[in-house]
Amino acid sequence: MSSKTENRVSHPWRDAALPLLTGGFMLAALIMIFFVVPNEKVQGVTQRIFYFHVHLAWMAFGGFGFVAIASAWYLKTGSPRADQLALANAEVGLLFTTLVLVTGAIWARPIWGVWWTWDPRLTMSVVLWAVYAAYIMLRRLGRGDEMITRYAAVLGIVGVLNIPILVLAIRLWRGVHPAVVISEDPEAGLKDPTMIWTLVIAGVAMALLFTWLVSLRARFAAIDDELETLHLEGESR
């Protein structure tokens, strides 16, 4: 890993393109959501939170997929880079899952009349939050212990089984969570083309933000590891 770090000098994508694209797409999404897109006919202004909420949810679900892939990579190769990526994805995934639950509650209050209900999709989202939190707690408690890191990697792989259940929860069980993109009501849903564009731009912005945050977190994890190695080398001399 140290030889890779030594070669790492110029990163135009990571240091310039990714931040600029994220900043631009997020600003464009905010302008579309608050100043351009029309109100949805049934839910009114409240529906606008959906442009954030849906993509936060997809990135939170996808984030655990990345945790599982990085964990499998770590178990196979023992690569510290894989381990750092798994933890970085889990931390950003936990943040996004928290925001999904918060934005969902803000939407639910005016639409359902309650902040929370034990709908299958909502319940499975809480389970996802708990799995993310369990993974991070395990990693924090067992800092430096290789066996605990391996246990956490197994949790990272097993925990991904929650994702298909979460995605299919609306179809598997009768819940109250809506399917807003494809609505059975001919008047409701994303009827205006700007709604679709807003959805796409917000989706790209959220995916870029997730990538940027994971990249930053993984870099700081790598720096921590490097400093610890240098510290140990210094002590052994």
Added chain:
Amino acid sequence: MNGLDFLGYAYSAVWIAFFVYLITLGRKASRLEEEIRELKK
């Protein structure tokens, strides 16, 4: 200016502040990586 416009400006301001913070973090990471490279030499 209605409430939605106000919310739009508020969110945009928060995003710009967060964006600047993330840029600062990125620069800090680059500086630390550079220092580690120097230490290794």
